[in-house]
Amino acid sequence: MAFGADELRVLRRALAIALHPTPLPDEDVQDCLRLAGAVDEAVSEAGRLRAFLLADLARYRDALPGSVTGYLELLQDAVAAGYDPRPDDLAALRALRGRPVAAALLQRCQVLAERSVRARLAGRSAAVTAPAPRGRLLALPGGRAAEREPERPKAPAAPGRPQTPGERPMPKPSEVFPPRRRPVPPPGERAAG
Known part of the structure; x- marks a missing residue:
């Protein structure tokens, strides 16, 4: 999993806040929630991709x-x-x-x-298993959210679509994983044709 520069900035702030709890601006809380959602989506996408690849392997074997x-x-x-x-x-x-x-x-x-x-x-x-699904991050300790009543959670945006106008969309697997290149057989193994 790779993080972009903005995501790393949010992650760094969240880690600093976890080590030294301080009141948070609403914008920081929302950034952390968006990052948690993006990580959850990436984990579920990795599971879907693994299932697809294993099914593809079975089709080729058959x-x-x-x-x-x-x-x-x-x-x-x-x-x-x-x-x-x-x-x-x-x-x-x-x-x-x-x-x-x-x-x-x-x-x-x-x-x-x-x-x-x-x-x-x-x-x-010895089988590789997917990690247990983690609970959703609903609130961070401290910050302005602790001072007032919790807001009702908003309905999540459709997968692959940005939640806010400034957020970038979720990439497709074809954009993340480059196409596989077929090896060129040695000249002696090529069929005459």
Whole structure:
């Protein structure tokens, strides 16, 4: 997750206030609430993106052997991001081990699968899990909000749309993650055509 300059400024102020509580202007409270909302949205977007990538990986695996290049790339990316290879992945890689990339990936995935099994047998879960959803930040201690009655919460804006005119919109996954570049096969492996 990357923060912009304005978001870092708000985060820095919030941390300073947490260390040295002082009364806050309403603008600072609103900035902190907007930042908390943006972080919550980024976490949920990351979960949606992970689910999409895992479904994409399953589609490529089901379309083997025709989708071998795309499947190997997706599996490499997933393993690098902490994906625990499943038995279906190991079986697919065994069938493709005639390719050097698949053979190397099979070795790596076997080591990861073995670690995962040992961890489960030891009573630990090696699977990567999403963090538990945190409670919404409703108020900060101190500031003007503590001096008066709490305001009614406003209805949240639609996802991807700015809440205020000066706030920038939520980026799309295609804007955050650059397109994947396909490796160019060596000249000896290209098909004549």
